[in-house]
Amino acid sequence: MRMRRRRYKGDIRRIRQRNGRIFLVICLVVFGAAAVWISIDEEKSEEKAKQAYKEQISKEEQEDEQEPQVNVEPTGPVLADETEKQQWYLRLVNKDHPMTEADVPEVAIETVDANGYQVDVRIMQDLEAMFADARAAGRNPMICSAFREWDMQVSLYENKIERVMQEEGLTQEEAAIKASTVVAKPGTSEHQVGLALDIVSSDYQELDEAQMETEDQKWLMENSWKYGFILRYPMDKSDITGIIFEPWHYRYVGKKAAKEITEQNITLEEYVGAGPVQTPVF
Numbered sequence: 468m469r470m471r472r473r474r475y476k477g478d479i480r481r482i483r484q485r486n487g488r489i490f491l492v493i494c495l496v497v498f499g500a501a502a503v504w505i506s507i508d509e510e511k512s513e514e515k516a517k518q519a520y521k522e523q524i525s526k527e528e529q530e531d532e533q534e535p536q537v538n539v540e541p542t543g544p545v546l547a548d549e550t551e552k553q554q555w556y557l558r559l560v561n562k563d564h565p566m567t568e569a570d571v572p573e574v575a576i577e578t579v580d581a582n583g584y585q586v587d588v589r590i591m592q593d594l595e596a597m598f599a600d601a602r603a604a605g606r607n608p609m610i611c612s613a614f615r616e617w618d619m620q621v622s623l624y625e626n627k628i629e630r631v632m633q634e635e636g637l638t639q640e641e642a643a644i645k646a647s648t649v650v651a652k653p654g655t656s657e658h659q660v661g662l663a664l665d666i667v668s669s670d671y672q673e674l675d676e677a678q679m680e681t682e683d684q685k686w687l688m689e690n691s692w693k694y695g696f697i698l699r700y701p702m703d704k705s706d707i708t709g710i711i712f713e714p715w716h717y718r719y720v721g722k723k724a725a726k727e728i729t730e731q732n733i734t735l736e737e738y739v740g741a742g743p744v745q746t747p748v749f
């Protein structure tokens with residue numbers, strides 16, 4: 468019995484020692500696994516951080532590349548510079564910029580067509596090209612007014628005042644103001660410098676708003692800028708030009724100005740930096 472007990476005690480000790488070793492091994496394994504797991508996890512988060520950093524940098528680079536487009540300041544209107552404003556073809560003639568009879572520039576005038584209409588010789592080439600291309604496109608516009616001598620403008624203006632007085636029962640003074648929105652007072656008409664033409668459709672020769680509906684006029688409105696001409700008194704611009712909408716009055720301003728004025732839908736007054744005409748429009 469004694470030996471058995473001793474053996475028994477010895478067994479218990481061995482079992483305890485073995486259990487202790489097993490426990491230690493398990494602890495080591497668990498600890499080791501935890502260490503490996505933490506280290507893998509750390510690697511992963513380091514990798515993630517690197518990736519995020521890369522993405523951030525690349526995003527910033529992309530933003531930098533886009534920056535010039537994103538931050539482009541809206542550009543102002545393209546207008547005539549000081550040198551251009553002095554050019555003969557940009558000369559502003561209106562109620563606020565009148566000429567006396569002595570101021571009217573002496574320019575070489577040339578006859579355009581069989582009807583005897585005349586213009587400044589310097590615009591002849593572009594004018595002829597515009598008419599040639601219009602005809603080639605199947606259109607048939609015709610000139611009904613061009614260069615006017617001083618006396619001619621005087622008689623047109625006075626006749627208009629007479630008609631307005633009769634038709635509308637206005638005083639001479641009132642009629643003169645009203646007439647000047649349709650027929651320019653002598654000294655304020657572009658026709659007097661040989662740079663303006665009234666052009667109508669051969670199918671419809673009236674000087675009224677229906678003129679804009681003709682095929683000939685549509686062609687001119689769409690194409691005249693290519694030859695250096697602008698529709699000088701557009702719709703809804705009377706408060707600037709001081710002249711009613713005239714879908715027949717074309718003014719030569721040169722090709723560069725004609726393009727810029729047309730593209731921006733502005734008037735010659737705006738292009739040369741002049742204020743709106745002050746005389747009221749009825």
Ligand SMILES: [Zn+2]
Nearest residue numbers: 663664665716
């Ligand atoms: Zn005209």
